[in-house]
Amino acid sequence: MAAHRCGLSLVFILIFSSLACHSSCDSLENANEDTEEKQSVSDTPREVNSDGSIAAEDLNERRGRSTDAELDRRDGTRTSEALTPAAAARDEFQEELVIRPLHSGDIYASFQFRTLWDTDFLQEGQKVSHYRLFPKSLGQVLSKFSVRELHISFTQGFWRTMQWGQPFIPSPPGAELWVWFHDTVSDVDGNWKELTNVLSGIFCASLNFIDLTNTVQPSASFKPLGLGNATDHRFLRYATLPREIVCTENLTPWKKLLPCGSKAGLAVLLKSEKLFHSSFHSQAVHIRPVCQDEQCTSKAWELRQTLNVVFDLYTAGQGKKEWSLFKMFSRTLTEACPLATSSKVYVDITDNPEGELFELSPATPLLSQAVVLGDRRTYSVFDLTRAETFGQLRSLNLLLRWKGDGGEMLRPLLHAERYVAGFGLQTGEIHTVIYNNHPYRAFPVLLMDSVPWYLQLYIHTLTVTSKSRDNKPSYIHYQPAKDRHRPHLLEMLIQLPPHSMTEVTVQFERALLKWTEYTPDPNHGFYVGSSVVSALVPSMVAMNTNFTQDQPLFSSFVPVKEESSYFVRVYTEPLLVNLPTPDFSMPYNVICLTCTVVAVGYGSFYNLLTRTFQVDEPSLPLAKRLANLIRRIRGVPLLT
């Protein structure tokens, strides 16, 4: 990768390298695709009945294939017109970093990388084998498994809403994966299974542990974030792995999905030794179809890679209240990614209008305002595509120097937490507490709980109380678990009164597992994933509903439908529950042995106590009996 500077040649080197990397997979996948094509051909007659457009489709398909072939040929020879010029121009890549000093003295850094891919292979059923900025590994997955939307996050740590406020994109501890499949998919479960295994390979994570026992189909909590208004939750799959540990091996494949890798642009800051020396680390990939323009005449695939990290004041700052890019990431910025159309660093200075809280250097005249999470925030902007940003040193090292104390933060309007109540290993109670801190507005929230089957929920004990009064949920969707097959799913729409605490409790019994079902460390406990609270929270300021308008990436992830409220998702902490566990060591054998002995002994003793024993008189031989018969007739005493 020596050819940093000349952008176009770099593109092709990237493409080549990725092609080389995946050539082995390609051959396999081609085989699969062939079979798929055959299926689609065999499917067409059925479609004819409805559409009657077999000829046109056939033509389309052929054209698609021929262009494919052409493209492949052109790849080697020509450079710039790989795609039609218009399309090539519309693939784009943006990167941005938001730094928000938190009231607690910690610092929150959020990276967002957005790749737009101007193609719509699912709709037209055409095969695409040309990838410019979009990572090929993900593109192939999307087309093979007919994925409409894919969201995956890996998080290490728990977002402390009460100290840090709301994150830009929330995620639960561990791994979370939710996927909307295209409604043409017939075997969703099969696709899901394969998809998780493939993703497991791509991200070097244990996603292959996702199976039917921890997958649910939420009916309301997870709506598609991109185009299309799919509501049939049969095509949605949601799973979390709260136990998943995120580390460098997950970061490296994630970085490789970026067009510039970690060689240029903001991604140079992503050094694992610093990122994992923090209070919170979360990385995510979100893929969804979006509109290219305001009229939505053409669609595009959007890949958003986000990475959120919170650095701790005490452990990383060595007590000095001072932050710099170098201190946080042990790197400074020297250039933008050459492939990026925009590359910006935002620093949140809303709480610091006159610079009384902290001092930011170098100063920038560029200010930007954005409405984020119901609040109007002001940001200092550093545009990395402009040379003057880097100054004379040719490097940008942002420096934040605290002056005063952080002061009190406004309590976040929505907040939730969860814990297990009770003691002993037989029963327990899950408490979910949801706080509405809005002084005068009530709003509804959707609570989703997915509980593994080995906690047997007593759904009749479900209570929802707010302000010590019963609060009847207006919508309840409950799917009971099947032992060893599927988890419980509980979704509720609850109205939260203003300035209140709502408590949802449900009792459970701990199941006795078969001895092979215990994990290798059974005494650690078993995890129950976070519950998800999704809500439209009343906004203090008018939200920006114009989705396509040019705005910072962090403020434009979740589409806003109305001005008066904004969407928030809050994850509670996962639970660690102890199940009744046998002692898997020598005493266990002893117990088995004594039980056996006692069982045998009990049988004999019971026998002894309930029966009476008598000496059995031996029966007389035949001769004596005959003699007795005669003696009886004669009236003589009998023989014995």
Place this chain on the structure above:
Amino acid sequence: MGLLSDPSRRKVLTGLLTRLNTPICIVCYLAGIVWFMGLAFEPFTLRTYMSENAMGSTMVSSGERALSLAKEFDAHKRQAYDGMPVEWLVKAMQSRGLEVFTQSFSRKLPFPDENKERYMVRGTNVYGILRAPRAPRTEALVISAPCSPGDSNNQAVGLLLALAQYFRNQVYWAKDIIFLVNEHDLMGTQAWLEAYHHTNITGMEYSPLQGRAGSIQAALSLELSSDVITSLDLILEGLNGQLPNLDLANLFYAFCQKLGVLCTIQGKLQRNDWDTAEGYTHAAQTMMLMVLKQACGRSWGDHGLFLRYHIEAASVRGINSFRHYKTDAATIGRLLEGMVRKLNNLLERLHQSYFFYLLPSLSRFVSIGCYMLAFGLLVVILLLRALDLWVHLGAPALAAVEGVTEAQQPSGPGVLTVLTPVVISHLTGVALYLLPVHLQEMAVEHFPVSETEAVVLTAVAIYTAGLALPHNTQRLLSGEGTEQGWKVLKLTALLYLAVLLGCTALINFSLGFILAVTLVPITASMTPHMPKALSALVMVLLSPAFTVLYCVFIYQELIEAPVSVSEGWMLFLSVISQGILDHALYGSLVYPLLALFIYPCWLMFWNILFWS
């Protein structure tokens, strides 16, 4: 079992057992006692060893600020008129980067506690949570320091804050650490634990907790009585005789060895001369102290209440007694840091090592497999006597079958003859359990005594009144008590006692063993044909109440603070009131066990003695 199903051989066996019954019983009893005393002999015990792999070696390095913090805390405590300086604590913890929460609780005791001089208790717990980086709030450790009136535990709070400050700057935490300063020692802990687990076992009023940190894996409680600490004492005995996993004790011992801190258990240093008489006596005394403490079923430190929630916990108490040797706060800080760090490394809850053990010294232990034999030898006496009685009861019946056709001999005493004493004894037990607390107001009105005295004296009165029962019981019976009647009653009582003691020993070995030692001889030998006055005296002297009294004396003797008879009597009374209070406040089960089961069972034997 062919031996038993063959009637002729069975006859031989039962004949042997009935003929040699008394000698066998005596041998068993003596063997049981000797076995128990032998447990303290070092060659018979095992060396303790660390079972948990996750607690491998850790390098540790800690705080010098503890003392100054303790002084500051002391000053603020004085300002708060000896209460807890809540605001200062909250600020101090917040400035160290913890998430700080408070919890208030209140409780009205069933009757005033004269030992600690409290009746209406109102208090506040302050706790700060150190959030571990990149941990999902699923696991936590607790370090607690009780804040008691006077300046008895200020050093502990100071050390706690110093530790919090030091821990906050470290990066290796995988579990959240909760620093808890609880007021009114055990009551504060009880309120906090109940709120944390959202249960209410004892009817305490408390405000709900605002911050939690998942399931608590282990807890350490810290008590330092003075500035100068010469040795550290480890306290393990918890509520109802529960003990934490032995690995916790091993951990403490290993770090004491490593840092060269003098460590004791039951306040007794370890000796190396096990082959001398003094060495053995020392070990036996240490073990006896542990048995007595465990038997009384109360929590001997704040840690004891954690055990109910399956949280392994121990108290570390700093003692100033061995004058020539001093340990500074920094060393204790290092010790605690090391222990917490190792607990932090745990992947699973402590479960590898023993939960049932006796400790003759910190480095030696007796496992359940060894000590249960001593108890088994005692209880088998009851079963042997029961077998003997059974055979005797069966014999006339056999004779009837064989021989003369006598007019239907009553096949046994009516159910009523046996049932009446059983029911009446148990009703007395219920009275002993319920009346002392419920009648205190009436007693205070009619007698010039304080409420506490009223409760204790009512208990003693009911206990004594129970002794008059046999005569009344006899009057209630329709007919004369027959020879068979008392035998059936005794058979029932023997089996009942065997089951009772067996169940008790499974949960709390010490309690079961102590009761067995005193109850087995009288119950095994009691018949109505013995000299009434003498045997009545022996029975009373070996009754449950006197067992408690002896325990008080032996305990005082063992902790080298012998008391006179009158002091002993006062102590005995306060032990009773403490037992009732422990039951009401923390759910200790020793008092109900004694009142509702053991005492009625003893009364049944008392009945047999006066059978006519």
